[in-house]
Amino acid sequence: TSRFEGVTMAPPDPILGVSEAFRSDTNELKLNLGVGAYRTEELQPYVLNVVKKAEKLMLERGENKEYLPIEGLAAFNKVTAELLLGADNPAIQQGRVSTVQGLSGTGSLRLAAAFIQRYFPDSKVLISSPTWGNHKNIFNDARVPWSEYRYFDPRTVGLDFEGMIADIKAAPDGSFVLLHGCAHNPTGIDPTPEQWEKIADVIQEKNHIPFFDVAYQGFASGSLDEDASSVRLFVKRGLELLVAQSYSKNLGLYAERIGAINVVCSSSDTAARVKSQLKRLARPMYSNPPVHGARVVANVVGDPNLFDEWKQEMELMAGRIKNVRQRLYENLSQKDKSGKDWSFVLKQIGMFSYTGLNKAQSDNMTDKWHIYMTKDGRISLAGLSLSKCEYLADAIIDSFH
Numbered sequence: 294t295s296r297f298e299g300v301t302m303a304p305p306d307p308i309l310g311v312s313e314a315f316r317s318d319t320n321e322l323k324l325n326l327g328v329g330a331y332r333t334e335e336l337q338p339y340v341l342n343v344v345k346k347a348e349k350l351m352l353e354r355g356e357n358k359e360y361l362p363i364e365g366l367a368a369f370n371k372v373t374a375e376l377l378l379g380a381d382n383p384a385i386q387q388g389r390v391s392t393v394q395g396l397s398g399t400g401s402l403r404l405a406a407a408f409i410q411r412y413f414p415d416s417k418v419l420i421s422s423p424t425w426g427n428h429k430n431i432f433n434d435a436r437v438p439w440s441e442y443r444y445f446d447p448r449t450v451g452l453d454f455e456g457m458i459a460d461i462k463a464a465p466d467g468s469f470v471l472l473h474g475c476a477h478n479p480t481g482i483d484p485t486p487e488q489w490e491k492i493a494d495v496i497q498e499k500n501h502i503p504f505f506d507v508a509y510q511g512f513a514s515g516s517l518d519e520d521a522s523s524v525r526l527f528v529k530r531g532l533e534l535l536v537a538q539s540y541s542k543n544l545g546l547y548a549e550r551i552g553a554i555n556v557v558c559s560s561s562d563t564a565a566r567v568k569s570q571l572k573r574l575a576r577p578m579y580s581n582p583p584v585h586g587a588r589v590v591a592n593v594v595g596d597p598n599l600f601d602e603w604k605q606e607m608e609l610m611a612g613r614i615k616n617v618r619q620r621l622y623e624n625l626s627q628k629d630k631s632g633k634d635w636s637f638v639l640k641q642i643g644m645f646s647y648t649g650l651n652k653a654q655s656d657n658m659t660d661k662w663h664i665y666m667t668k669d670g671r672i673s674l675a676g677l678s679l680s681k682c683e684y685l686a687d688a689i690i691d692s693f694h
């Protein structure tokens with residue numbers, strides 16, 4: 294007998310478990326629309342040209358593998374905060390932003406959760422219903438209480454703005470409010486600029502602390518600045534806030550685990566103290582972050598030529614997803630004879646489409662059609678090609694009826 298007899302089998306992860314199931318399916322029609330990872334039209338993984346160029350430069354320079362400081366690569370932290378807030382942002386110029394390199398978006402969220410648990414043990418985090426599945430895991434494991442605010446309205450397949458505002462208002466003063474900076478996952482539905490202003494009004498009224506998760510900067514609209522406008526609006530109001538950033542999607546650096554946590558504070562003095570505590574939390578967890586992805590980002594974002602090239606490549610990626618979205622919509626509305634309104638497919642933004650397929654219908658997609666997706670009805674359009682849109686539309690229509 295084993296000393297680990299009492300260890301039960303954990304359930305597969307609802308997102309990464311889908312990829313495992315996909316790998317063991319031998320049908321050639323199979324499609325993996327589970328994980329949000331960009332593929333080419335040939336459905337192959339894509340390494341950005343600017344990343345290859347940055348890596349070539351790094352190799353030529355013969356950079357070493359010494360430990361980074363706990364807070365990460367200084368050149369990375371500088372450019373990542375500037376990318377997020379704009380280099381001329383007064384918060385940066387006044388030294389009020391404390392930036393710590395994290396283990397991509399997830400690790401940065403987790404570090405922030407540890408910070409909340411330590412310094413705000415009586416506060417809870419409000420998360421959208423629905424949200425990216427890992428948010429709940431992160432706060433549960435960090436022992437941070439959370440509750441949900443209404444976000445998605447199945448009747449309109451749009452934002453439940455009234456519900457969202459009411460729930461944020463009803464929460465205890467001084468709660469953290471987790472917001473998706475752009476390209477809300479899984480719904481693909483973002484507030485309008487006017488709605489963002491109202492959300493900021495309520496958060497300010499309630500003395501809540503905004504906590505942004507920015508995993509798709511540049512991927513929603515194709516523009517880095519436009520996709521950061523929600524965060525910048527809150528910073529402009531002088532609010533203190535947290536922002537977790539990820540370069541998994543927009544630079545295709547999934548496995549490099551590169552991102553950051555930014556805490557915008559009311560003074561440079563506070564920012565310095567916050568940073569010291571983030572470092573203190575990181576040290577016993579993972580000591581210091583990996584260097585490779587940080588150098589890639591610093592080289593791409595910090596170099597005017599590579600930066601311009603990156604923007605072009607991002608437009609290309611975002612553009613391909615928009616084309617696939619359009620083609621899927623056309624196939625759905627031409628083939629479906631039930632009169633269902635499919636326009637929600639076009640209204641959604643980012644990598645995903647939230648189809649409204651329920652669990653049984655999603656199971657039909659996988660069991661009958663070999664299309665792998667999460668059971669909440671979310672499909673990743675980044676894993677779809679123009680040539681597969683017709684097959685996918687047939688599967689969706691079949692599963693709905």
Ligand code: PLP
Nearest residue numbers: 397398399425478506508539541
């Ligand atoms: N936040 C959201 C909303 C996401 O969708 C993702 C990735 O799917 C992440 C954070 C974190 O991803 P990573 O840890 O790869 O940066």
